[in-house]
Amino acid sequence: MALRINDIAPDFTADTSVGPISFHDWIGDSYAILFSHPKDFTPVCTTEFGAVAQLAGEFAKRNTKVIGISVDGVTEHMAWKKDIESFAGAPATFPIIADDGLKVAKLYDMLPADAYLPDGRTPADSQTVRTTFIISPDKKVQLMLIYPMTVGRNFDEILRALDAIQAGAKNPIATPANWKPGDDVIVKTSVSTADARVKFGEVNEIFPYLRTIKAPK
Structure with missing residues (x-):
């Protein structure tokens, strides 16, 4: 399998x-x-x-x-x-x-x-x-x-993917297309906007399902 x-x-x-x-x-x-x-x-x-x-x-x-x-x-x-x-x-x-x-x-x-x-x-x-x-x-x-x-x-891409995986393991976030460390990240859909604001502060709601925040430290 x-x-x-x-x-x-x-x-x-x-x-x-x-x-x-x-x-x-x-x-x-x-x-x-x-x-x-x-x-x-x-x-x-x-x-x-x-x-x-x-x-x-x-x-x-x-x-x-x-x-x-x-x-x-x-x-x-x-x-x-x-x-x-x-x-x-x-x-x-x-x-x-x-x-x-x-x-x-x-x-x-x-x-x-x-x-x-x-x-x-x-x-x-x-x-x-x-x-x-x-x-x-x-x-x-x-x-x-x-x-x-x-x-x-492309080992730069492998490092980038590794950074994204590790960032997502620490917080309920995902990374958008072409993301690089330091760029804004996406709030997971399992987290409400209200809860995201409590946890992360400012939330940019592009669509109800697509919300971005500054990358957590």
């Missing part, structure tokens, strides 16, 4: 570039971003891993751990990591899961359950394994993004 928003992210144990982990234990009380790749030593994925390395401080500020996954083994990951760090000019300190047996890819519905990748497989064989998950500290899936092979992920 396909994963959906608010499902519990499946737990698993796996070898990684920093040693064995149990996924839920590794997340702990943090948010987590799991981003998957179809193969090591591929051009788009190298730029993406490099972008994550450069943004390590931004993720840390948001109490967010980042973990990559690729359908190769730890030996390949460690060799590829040198290219990633050379390209990024930054250390890639986040773990990379070794999923050469496709256990995690199937568990997270990135591949059909009966998928079998041949020896000598190419990225085209595992191209559906290009997914990003944001997972909250309660281990629930908050966001899923799936990209084609030729389109590099």
Whole structure:
């Protein structure tokens, strides 16, 4: 059955570039971003891993751990990591899961359950394994993004979405189209305008169902 928003992210144990982990234990009380790749030593994925390395401080500020996954083994990951760090000019300190047996890819519905990748497989064989998950500290899936092979992920957008998720976890608000941190936010429809004024102060009622406020501190 396909994963959906608010499902519990499946737990698993796996070898990684920093040693064995149990996924839920590794997340702990943090948010987590799991981003998957179809193969090591591929051009788009190298730029993406490099972008994550450069943004390590931004993720840390948001109490967010980042973990990559690729359908190769730890030996390949460690060799590829040198290219990633050379390209990024930054250390890639986040773990990379070794999923050469496709256990995690199937568990997270990135591949059909009966998928079998041949020896000598190419990225085209595992191209559906290009997914990003944001997972909250309660281990629930908050966001899923799936990209084609030729389109590099926009990690500024992933940070923006993470900020929006975290803002909505703290207050009964939602974020409008193209929202950025600091912009006005939307009062959830479950909150009356009167209650919103008590909680937040000034409320801009555009329509009875669309009310905006200054972003809570």
